[in-house]
Amino acid sequence: MIPSLLKLKHISAAFSICIALLLLTSAVVQANDDTKEASYKARMDAAISMLQSDEIQSVSDFVDSQLDQDTLAGFGGDGRKRYIGYLTDIKLFHHSFTLQSFEPIAPERNEFRAKLRSLNTELDYGLTLELSEHAPYKVVDIYFSSPRLTPQKNSLKLTKQELVSQLSTYVDRLAARGAFSGAVLLADKNGVLYQNAKGMADLRYQAKNNPDTKFNLASMNKMFTAVSVLQLVVEQKLALDDKLVKYVDRSLFAEGDFDNISIAQLLTHTSGLGWPNYPDTHQNNLRHLNDHRPFLKHLRLNSQPGTQFSYSNEGMLLLGMVIEAVSGMSYDDYVQKNIYQKAGMTNSGNFDIDGVTPNMAMGYFYSQELQSMQSNWFIHAIKGNAAGGGYSTISDLHKFSTALTSYKLLPEVFTRAAYSAKPELNSPYYGYGFSVRSGQKGSVIGHSGAFIGVSSEMRIYLEQGYTLIVLANQGFASEPVITVADSLIKAL
Numbered sequence: 001m002i003p004s005l006l007k008l009k010h011i012s013a014a015f016s017i018c019i020a021l022l023l024l025t026s027a028v029v030q031a032n033d034d035t036k037e038a039s040y041k042a043r044m045d046a047a048i049s050m051l052q053s054d055e056i057q058s059v060s061d062f063v064d065s066q067l068d069q070d071t072l073a074g075f076g077g078d079g080r081k082r083y084i085g086y087l088t089d090i091k092l093f094h095h096s097f098t099l100q101s102f103e104p105i106a107p108e109r110n111e112f113r114a115k116l117r118s119l120n121t122e123l124d125y126g127l128t129l130e131l132s133e134h135a136p137y138k139v140v141d142i143y144f145s146s147p148r149l150t151p152q153k154n155s156l157k158l159t160k161q162e163l164v165s166q167l168s169t170y171v172d173r174l175a176a177r178g179a180f181s182g183a184v185l186l187a188d189k190n191g192v193l194y195q196n197a198k199g200m201a202d203l204r205y206q207a208k209n210n211p212d213t214k215f216n217l218a219s220m221n222k223m224f225t226a227v228s229v230l231q232l233v234v235e236q237k238l239a240l241d242d243k244l245v246k247y248v249d250r251s252l253f254a255e256g257d258f259d260n261i262s263i264a265q266l267l268t269h270t271s272g273l274g275w276p277n278y279p280d281t282h283q284n285n286l287r288h289l290n291d292h293r294p295f296l297k298h299l300r301l302n303s304q305p306g307t308q309f310s311y312s313n314e315g316m317l318l319l320g321m322v323i324e325a326v327s328g329m330s331y332d333d334y335v336q337k338n339i340y341q342k343a344g345m346t347n348s349g350n351f352d353i354d355g356v357t358p359n360m361a362m363g364y365f366y367s368q369e370l371q372s373m374q375s376n377w378f379i380h381a382i383k384g385n386a387a388g389g390g391y392s393t394i395s396d397l398h399k400f401s402t403a404l405t406s407y408k409l410l411p412e413v414f415t416r417a418a419y420s421a422k423p424e425l426n427s428p429y430y431g432y433g434f435s436v437r438s439g440q441k442g443s444v445i446g447h448s449g450a451f452i453g454v455s456s457e458m459r460i461y462l463e464q465g466y467t468l469i470v471l472a473n474q475g476f477a478s479e480p481v482i483t484v485a486d487s488l489i490k491a492l
Helices: 005-052 057-066 079-094 160-176 221-234 263-267 289-298 313-327 331-343 394-405 412-418 478-490
Strands: 097-106 111-118 124-131 139-144 182-188 191-198 200-202 215-218 364-367 372-375 390-392 435-439 442-451 454-461 466-472
Touching: 005 057, 005 079, 005 097, 005 111, 005 124, 005 139, 057 079, 079 139, 079 364, 097 124, 160 182, 160 191, 160 478, 182 394, 182 478, 191 394, 215 442, 215 454, 215 466, 221 263, 221 313, 221 331, 221 412, 221 442, 263 313, 289 313, 313 331, 331 394, 390 394, 394 454, 394 466, 454 478, 466 478
Parallel strands: none
Antiparallel strands: 097 111, 111 124, 124 139, 182 191, 182 466, 215 390, 364 372, 435 442, 442 454, 454 466
16 A cells, blocks of 8 residues: 555655664764773873873872772772872883874773883883773773883894893893892703892892892792692692691681682682782781681682682682691791702791891882882781792792702602693693793793782793793882893793
């Protein structure tokens, strides 16, 4: 049936209205996209200007003007303070950046990244901004990725002598710019190829770092904890599939699936443990592992045990309690007897930082409040434990690497199990207490550590036979040395 002329006019008018609405909607969406893109560019311009500015005040100005209010209210009300401290440290460490490129990396999540080159380290970094979902699109997070070398075309093979020369020259340049305070060691199977120390162990008394200076390891302690657990497995005093609650009283924990957490899951960070929300307590009250027991009720599970990788300091701390329960010794005594003594490590331990330990570096960071460098000893744990915070030297860690890879600490089958990734446990880049990387020239295993005023890492190149150790009493400082040294080792 043919519609009447009147109906055709009505249909035509309705169609025109729909088209107009569609065009209007499209224009609004396009306008919003333009506004988001414009906001991103404006925020990124502000971030880069802040990083290039000679004024320290530029950091607090950026945080106050560009960050989202909810972000500033985070971290228990310390969000503003934390971001100012983080960005100030970045700014002082790198001195300045130049913009290389920028692009949206995840527009659907409002994430955008710029590639910046550091003046001090000569390396490229990714600066990522995450914007809020709605206008005015303020910054809800800002962070830097690990450094990368600019790709070199037609790079030539290096000799060991050339590697050492280039690494030494680079460390010297960093130190001259105030971008490295610490110690470096590179060794092959025949012995030490290069070692050096730069900067100050104690700024107040102008005591210099030296190759025997004891540096804070932060999370590198986790390797010692894992080896200790595997030693007890070798002795059949516990099993990897044993449950945590077999050794640590279940009543200490809150509600949740804590009964199903296994030893293997704690070793691989797949236990499901998240970051706890501990009540305020003075650091002096947490000197020993047992001092943590009243606070275990504040631990929460973010996922079901065994379902995903989620890095957890508390998981390693719980393994320290397991070691004490099984061995009948304190964690410190067990590690001293079964790792340090066996490896010949005479300058390592979980030292009380309020005690008197010779030749120990103090960690430093820039304090916005004091407008000067500040020691981290007043915010750091009073004593290291199974999760981190112990001290060692580059020489002692080289001895640990040698003892580990020559199977003096564990039988070969258990040693290889420790530094093999565990994808079957949902831990594709981490073994039992060791990070695992695979490259064209073989596996690289080890661990890093970071805290305010602390930056450390050890890498063992299993097939190539090299050990690289960088310990620093300055935030971010180990990363550029590790990056450059890693590139040089690959060029051998």
